[in-house]
Amino acid sequence: MNTEKKTWLDIPESSDFSIHNLPFGIFSTIEGGYRAGVAIGDYIMDLKVLAEYGHFNDLSIDTAVFSQSVLNDFIRLGKPVSRQVRQRLQQLMTQEDSPLRQDQAKALVLQKEATMHMPLAVGDYTDFYSSLEHATNVGSMFRGKENALMPNWKHLPVAYHGRASSIVVSGTPIHRPKGQSMPAGAEKPVMGPSKALDFELEMAFVIGKDSQLGSSITVEEAEEYIFGLVLFNDWSARDIQKWEYVPLGPFLGKNFGSSISPWIVTLEALEPYRMAGPVQQPEPLSYLQNKGKHNFDVALEVSLQPAKGEAQVIARSNFKNMYWNICQQLAHHTVNGCNVRVGDLMASGTLSGKAQDSYGSMLELTWNGERPLHLADGQERAFIHDHDTVSMRGYADKEGRRVGFGEVRTKILPAL
């Protein structure tokens, strides 16, 4: 794609949705039902309307995929198709005599007049645990510094299978979960609303191609199967999690809700921000060896807004810190013959950095509540309160070429 392209549309320099990005999502307006769109500046390009104008006629695809309530069938058409669609949209947004500036202006919808929806029917969801800093922090809190990392951690990307039904789009409130926990010093467990509700700053990749049961995807092949990425908030109830997780891992402390950003940023749009990951020592087994650059430089931040206060940034991290990259994760996930399907979501695990203000969860930022955060209005936070809003943002930027993810924002409501 031509990187020098200039659009005729007035796009603020700080916009996540530059001409280089063109992420896909599902939206609706008062006048129209669910349909596919692509974000550009403050607008959405309405793919259903553009198809009606005939702009995709020469791509020989069934444009009914743009009138559906999820993107799965569009994604299933494959990367050559999504690449052609993005190229056509770039053309329409850069050519001086574009019909979108004239009689076809209704193909551009203001984002503030649209409602965003879940972009996918998520089939299966897996959550990895691939940040060395996060695993080390959590491990030292629960098992001490000497035993922070389990013996397997540097040999395989640890993960658990999560729950797809409770993944919701940005803007959807989540109720504080109830559950069983064992308070410190108690003899019997108690039942009630979680007292240690937390977020996890993550990204997730979307599977764009089915694989066959019994076959494996190599590290080299993995990107063919990855359509794009979203921001991911893996809501976690630490008190429920701590009591239940032995010996089979996360369950009700996790599956009450996860939130994603509405725009899927394609791997293609992230190409300029590709980089090598951290050196892996000990060297992984050969099926996990990684010769390419499969990490991405995406700046991430978390902000917290109390019920009546201002939003403030409480953590800054980066997706590039991930120890096990997305290709290694997918290779490991399928090495035993497990198949993946279009619309599956694979989350990274909490993305913590080295610095104390780069930790991707309250558990780490407050060191399990020992050192609460002080908010601007004088309030303290060990974990998340009812009516708090947590937002995560992410963007890649290189020499003024910006590709962003928008945000995933969630308000926490009291337990039902």
Ligand code: MN
């Ligand atoms: Mn997680």
